[in-house]
Amino acid sequence: MEVASASAEPGRTWNSPHWTADDIGPDFAPMLDAMRVFHHRLAGARLPDDLTEEMRGIFERLGERLLEHQVPEERQIAGRIDIPGRGQLLVPNYELDAVEPDFLAGRLTYGRHFLGRNGAVYGGAIPLLFDSVLGRLANGPGRPASRTAYLHVDYRSITPIETELRFTAEVARQEGRKRFIRGTLSHGGTLCADVDALFLVLRPHQR
Ligand SMILES: CCCCCCCC(=O)SCCNC(=O)CCNC(=O)[C@H](O)C(C)(C)COP(=O)(O)OP(=O)(O)OC[C@H]1O[C@@H](n2cnc3c(N)ncnc32)[C@H](O)[C@@H]1OP(=O)(O)O
Numbered sequence: 001m002e003v004a005s006a007s008a009e010p011g012r013t014w015n016s017p018h019w020t021a022d023d024i025g026p027d028f029a030p031m032l033d034a035m036r037v038f039h040h041r042l043a044g045a046r047l048p049d050d051l052t053e054e055m056r057g058i059f060e061r062l063g064e065r066l067l068e069h070q071v072p073e074e075r076q077i078a079g080r081i082d083i084p085g086r087g088q089l090l091v092p093n094y095e096l097d098a099v100e101p102d103f104l105a106g107r108l109t110y111g112r113h114f115l116g117r118n119g120a121v122y123g124g125a126i127p128l129l130f131d132s133v134l135g136r137l138a139n140g141p142g143r144p145a146s147r148t149a150y151l152h153v154d155y156r157s158i159t160p161i162e163t164e165l166r167f168t169a170e171v172a173r174q175e176g177r178k179r180f181i182r183g184t185l186s187h188g189g190t191l192c193a194d195v196d197a198l199f200l201v202l203r204p205h206q207r
Contacts, residue, residue, distance in 0.1 A: 015139035017082035018074075029083050036089065040111035091132045092125065094167070102171040104137050110161045121159040126185060127151050129167065130195040134181045137169045138199035146179055146199040147206075159185065159192040177201040 021029070047055075079088040084095070094108035108129065116122035131148055138146045159165065169183040179199040185192045 013139050013141055013143060013145070015136060015145070017080055017086060019077060019081040019087075021081070021083050024077060024081065024087075028077070028087065032085065032087060032089065036085075036093065036111070036113075039089070039113040042113075043115060044112040091128055094129070094133070101140060101142070102137070104133060104169045105167065106133070107164055107166055109164050110159070112161060115161050119158070119160055121161055123155065126155070126159060126193050127153050127195070129185070130169075130183050130193075130197065133167055133169045134183050134195065134197050135199070137171060138179050138181055138197075143179075144201050146177075146201045149178075149198040149200045152196045153193055154195075155193050156191045157187075160187055163187060165192065172196075177203075 077087050079086050079090070081087040085091075085093040092108055092110055092114060094106050096104060096106040098105040110121045110125060114121050114125045130151055130153060134151070135148060138148075165185055165187050167183060167185045169181060172180040172182050174180070177200050179201065181197045181199060183195045183197070185194070
């Protein structure tokens, strides 16, 4: 099978974090946590005009300051650092309880930022979680780089926000370059969603 090499360093994969907590200052992770809380409170807030105006000014000023700190992708911290949430705000933060070569299990709570309607998680936020969790398994140690070819998600019941949920992911089978991975998301004993996914191992010219 002709595949792209995962990495020259043993144990490292395409998906391994590039940076550790030592590569950033002590305030980076708490700053992101504060931002996550902010997202949830903003989504749940009905703002008076004076506060909206004040916030607009703060964001514009901070945005300006960030401009001078833009770096190319290979030096980016977001999504590439070995801290909870990987230093990014796109995928909801989750905790892993079981990490095996062919199986992962964990927990998460979708906050208000991820609300769709009537207390239910926004539908698109569920494949987002599955792609992250299943992608992590598909690109685990000893596995050459692969990308998602499809994620077939079935929504079996309402997924509540602000409630602890459990997820699983397992490698169902491998056929040549094809890695079939499935996963579940549950609330108590209720299955909220499940997924069948195909990850394809990349060929050398693919990235
Ligand atoms: C912690 C964070 C982890 C994050 C990991 C997340 C991973 C991601 O999200 S990656 C981003 C999303 N995915 C992408 O952008 C991928 C875009 N697509 C591609 O790059 C290509 O289509 C790629 C690489 C998947 C496959 O291309 P290519 O290697 O040319 O496939 P190809 O040779 O045509 O097909 C190989 C086999 O797979 C099958 N196949 C390919 N795509 C599909 C599909 N969508 N559905 C079913 N079968 C498929 C083909 O039929 C073929 O089967 P067979 O060998 O039996 O004839």
